[in-house]
Amino acid sequence: MPPSVDPKKPPQTLMQGNVAVAEAAIRVGCRFFGGYPITPSSEVMMRIAQLLRENNGTFIQMEDEIASICAVIGASWSGAKAMTATSGPGFSLMQEGLGYAYFTETPLVLVDVQRAGPATGQATHVAQGDVMQFKYGSHGDYYPIALAPWSVQELYDLTIRSFNLAEKYRVPVFLATDEAIGHARENIEIYEEFEIVDRVREGEGMPFGHDAPDGVPVMPAFGDGASLMVTGSTHNPQGFRKVDDPDVHNNLVTRLMRKTMDHVDDIVETEEYFLDDAEIAFFAFGISARTAVAAVRRLREKGVKAGLLRTRTLWPFPEKQITEVGKQVRALIVPELNKGMMASVARGYSQAPVHQINKTNGYVLEPEELIEYVEEELS
Numbered sequence: 001m002p003p004s005v006d007p008k009k010p011p012q013t014l015m016q017g018n019v020a021v022a023e024a025a026i027r028v029g030c031r032f033f034g035g036y037p038i039t040p041s042s043e044v045m046m047r048i049a050q051l052l053r054e055n056n057g058t059f060i061q062m063e064d065e066i067a068s069i070c071a072v073i074g075a076s077w078s079g080a081k082a083m084t085a086t087s088g089p090g091f092s093l094m095q096e097g098l099g100y101a102y103f104t105e106t107p108l109v110l111v112d113v114q115r116a117g118p119a120t121g122q123a124t125h126v127a128q129g130d131v132m133q134f135k136y137g138s139h140g141d142y143y144p145i146a147l148a149p150w151s152v153q154e155l156y157d158l159t160i161r162s163f164n165l166a167e168k169y170r171v172p173v174f175l176a177t178d179e180a181i182g183h184a185r186e187n188i189e190i191y192e193e194f195e196i197v198d199r200v201r202e203g204e205g206m207p208f209g210h211d212a213p214d215g216v217p218v219m220p221a222f223g224d225g226a227s228l229m230v231t232g233s234t235h236n237p238q239g240f241r242k243v244d245d246p247d248v249h250n251n252l253v254t255r256l257m258r259k260t261m262d263h264v265d266d267i268v269e270t271e272e273y274f275l276d277d278a279e280i281a282f283f284a285f286g287i288s289a290r291t292a293v294a295a296v297r298r299l300r301e302k303g304v305k306a307g308l309l310r311t312r313t314l315w316p317f318p319e320k321q322i323t324e325v326g327k328q329v330r331a332l333i334v335p336e337l338n339k340g341m342m343a344s345v346a347r348g349y350s351q352a353p354v355h356q357i358n359k360t361n362g363y364v365l366e367p368e369e370l371i372e373y374v375e376e377e378l379s
Contacts, residue, residue: 010189017152017182018043018085021111021175022051024159025083028196030109031057032082034071036064036090039123040179041113044085065090069097069110076106077230079201079221081163085111087179089120091130091137098172099138100232102256105208105217107166107199109159111175113182116362125362126179128286128337134174135315141253143260145267146174146314148285152186158312164197165267169259170216176314178337180287180364206237209252215259260316269312270321274300278307280378281329283322283346285311287364288335295370304374314342319349326350331378333357335365 015023021044025033033052035045049059058075062068068084075082086094091112101108114130116122134146145165147158158175166173203218207228217237220226229239234249242248260267273293275281282292289310299306309325311318326332332350334343335357343356357373359365 010191012187013190014185015152015156015188015190016043016185017155017177018113019047020152020156020188021085021159021177021182022047023190024156025109025163026051026055026057027192028081028160028163028194029198030081030083030163031055032059032072032075032080033057033084034060034062034068034075034082035084035086036062036068038065038087038090040115040182041085041087041090041111043182044111044113048083065093066097069094069101072108072110073097073101073104073106076108077104077222079223081107081109081167083109083111083163085113087113087115087123088117088127088130091133095133095137099140099142101172102138102142102144103140103232104230105170105219105256105259106172107170107219108172109162109166109175110172111159111177114176114178116360122362124179126287126337126364127360127362128178128288129341129360130176131314131336131338131341134176141257143257144174144315145169145171145260146176148176148312148314149181150286150289150310150312151181151188152184153188154312155181156188156190160194164195167197167199168216169214169263170199170219171259174315176286178286206239208235208239209237209255215255215262264316264320267313268316268318268321270318271310271312273308273310275307275309275325275328277305278329279305280331280333280374281307281309281325281352282333282335282370283309283311283325283342284335285314285342288337291365291367292335292370295367295374298367298371299374302371306374317345317349322346322349323351326352328352331355333370333373333378335359335370337365 116127
């Protein structure tokens with residue numbers, strides 16, 4: 001007899017990570033992609049170009065990344081769920097447009113498949129060096145959302161979540177992946193039924209500020225008949241420029257901050273592995289978290305009480321979770337493919353000493369490297 005099949009469980013499909021992003025984006029309602037090919041993100045663009053043609057969407061290859069992000073912003077204000085995908089050098093070019101998107105409260109999704117830098121760096125090799133750029137890439141005060149998947153399945157899952165968060169809070173959302181995950185091929189479940197959040201286009205209040213508890217205004221699209229301006233200058237709740245009014249600017253920046261920071265519990269997601277009795281703990285994200293969980297299991301076999309706090313959210317930073325783990329363990333170890341970006345933030349919240357394991361040669365960390373560090377430095 002053949003094995004029974006659960007009809008409620010989606011079938012598994014072998015899929016590349018970058019392709020999973022495109023598949024998820026279409027299913028959550030993305031109908032515009034503006035981008036420019038760049039390794040190692042190009043497969044996102046290649047696949048979604050095909051899918052948009054089949055789903056009454058629009059694909060535009062722009063002349064560069066500056067034009068790409070501006071096209072995505074315009075498409076969003078036309079009412080479309082819109083996205084782009086890029087890597088380090090392209091992400092750098094997009095920063096001015098992203099600052100405009102934050103200030104105009106434009107929902108969009110940007111997938112950054114991180115590679116080794118700075119500059120052109122190693123175009124085909126992995127890194128996690130854009131951590132601070134997600135938060136501080138553009139000038140001024142803004143509070144981004146950046147999600148960090150660690151598998152092809154989570155690239156599918158968190159692409160959906162990225163669009164939902166962007167629409168719910170009217171913000172750009174980063175999907176902070178990397179070359180290793182983007183080019184991995186794994187079995188995943190392509191489920192078709194899930195919650196889809198759409199922006200509110202009609203309702204009470206002004207399009208750039210009102211008294212709703214969540215601080216998220218309605219967002220009419222061009223052509224809906226609303227009387228408003230969309231400007232990157234300081235503006236009042238209707239959108240009109242008020243560049244000489246200190247109170248208007250302060251109130252606007254404060255509300256933009258609160259849209260994210262008042263909803264940290266809804267946005268931040270972490271997972272715990274073997275932390276109940278842990279004496280040392282790793283704190284990791286993305287591909288480095290997969291290395292860390294393998295190292296934890298092998299350390300446990302050696303009698304070392306190790307655990308892992310894995311974050312799926314880079315920004316807002318999981319302050320509360322780090323604080324709790326830092327009270328419990330005698331050492332917090334942060335493995336990452338940069339020179340210590342997340343470790344530097346974790347030090348501000350961990351009572352335990354924070355140790356760094358860094359690798360910047362274009363290759364992923366191996367479990368043996370983490371185990372060796374624990375045995376030599378923390379035994």
